Amino acid sequence: MVNTQPNYSNIFFRSISKLIDILIVVVFWKFLHEGGLFIGIFYLLISDGLFKGCSIGKKLLRLKVINIERNVNADFRDSILRNLPLAFSTLFLLIPILGWIVCIAFFAFEFILMIGDPDGKRLGDHLANTSVIEE
Incomplete structure (x- = not known):
């Protein structure tokens, strides 16, 4: 059996x-200050749709995001849905001290979800029905 x-x-x-x-x-x-943060957040949103389901980080580590329902590589829509919670929390970095705490807390929350999920999914993966696999 396969x-x-x-x-x-x-x-x-x-x-x-x-x-x-x-x-x-x-x-x-x-390098681009506040405008650069928004460019960075835009990158974060679309990153998993850039290279057939791979962000730059995933490409370097030979990982990719797939849409489980359609059984295909993640596209830009999937990428935006799965990275929206992280991108939203990154906006809090513009607020001194409290914003940084909120951002770090949310990233920690996502990490804890990933650890507790049998398939290693975080909130964004559940929203977009995606999963990260090894290439």
Whole structure:
């Protein structure tokens, strides 16, 4: 019997890939200031639809996002839906101290959801019906 179950990615590698994508957001923000933060958030929203289901971070770690319902690579719609909670929380970085706490707390919440889910899904994955797999 052939195993048709997807090879879900390791939470450690998913976290590293997201960290790479967040570093890209920080670079935009650092060099282009507030406008750069919005460009970075735009990147975060569409990132998983750029390279056939891969953001830059996922591409480097050989991961990709798939739409489970359609069994295809994530597109821009899937990417926006799954990254909307993270992008929204990133906007809080514009608020000194309290905003940073809210943003970090939300990222921690997403990480805890990922750890507690049998398939390693976070809130965004449930919203978009996606999952991260190894290529």
